[in-house]
Amino acid sequence: MLELAGKKIGMSHIFDENDKMVPLTFIELHDSAVVDVVKLDNGNSLTLVAYNKANKDKNIPKNLLGLFKKKKIGNYKKNFGYQTTKSPEYKTGDVVNQFDFLKEGDKVSVTGVSVGKGFAGVIKRHGFGGLEASHGVSISHRSHGSTGQCQDPGKVFKGKKMAGHMGASKVTVKNLEVALLDQEKKVIAVKGAIPGSKKSDIFIKVAGY
Numbered sequence: 001m002l003e004l005a006g007k008k009i010g011m012s013h014i015f016d017e018n019d020k021m022v023p024l025t026f027i028e029l030h031d032s033a034v035v036d037v038v039k040l041d042n043g044n045s046l047t048l049v050a051y052n053k054a055n056k057d058k059n060i061p062k063n064l065l066g067l068f069k070k071k072k073i074g075n076y077k078k079n080f081g082y083q084t085t086k087s088p089e090y091k092t093g094d095v096v097n098q099f100d101f102l103k104e105g106d107k108v109s110v111t112g113v114s115v116g117k118g119f120a121g122v123i124k125r126h127g128f129g130g131l132e133a134s135h136g137v138s139i140s141h142r143s144h145g146s147t148g149q150c151q152d153p154g155k156v157f158k159g160k161k162m163a164g165h166m167g168a169s170k171v172t173v174k175n176l177e178v179a180l181l182d183q184e185k186k187v188i189a190v191k192g193a194i195p196g197s198k199k200s201d202i203f204i205k206v207a208g209y
Helices: 063-070 122-126
Strands: 002-015 021-029 033-040 044-053 075-086 108-114 117-120 164-165 170-182 189-192 201-206
Touching: 002 044, 002 075, 002 189, 021 117, 021 170, 033 063, 063 075, 122 164
Parallel strands: none
Antiparallel strands: 002 021, 002 201, 021 189, 033 044, 044 075, 108 170, 108 201, 117 164, 170 189
């Protein structure tokens, strides 16, 4: 599936013909260039793409800087790769016009890193109801209660819902509709919310490739 790189700008809304409010998330598409295209044994193509253009060499990680100098593709801050079944006919150094693959009404999937919430309890993290406010419950009103069994099996199973680190994980939201396209400003808008904070990198997956 073909992927496009972008940056989350923020959210707004519009009203449809029935005066119903439709939430929108605005995404700025990064300038990007093809670093390499490799044919895999399974018949798919692996495309390596550099994105987020940089003005100076000092703004680029040294390992990427050496690769980009060797491929002669210009200065970019980051790169990523994706597999496609029928990849566009790209070669090293080609600049990707990401609007070639999008039009209004398309359904796309958006992947990003969710906002970190730090260490969270079970009520916030998993939606537990908590313990009673009376009947002998003291202090531990928001605790999760018992976590394991008796002597057999005598352990807590992996995956048990407990307090812990919440957020800051890779999340994909599927079937978001492209509502607006602005090629001049390199901005698109999708209906609904996407993971990540403002200015965070996101990746748009386009079906059909």
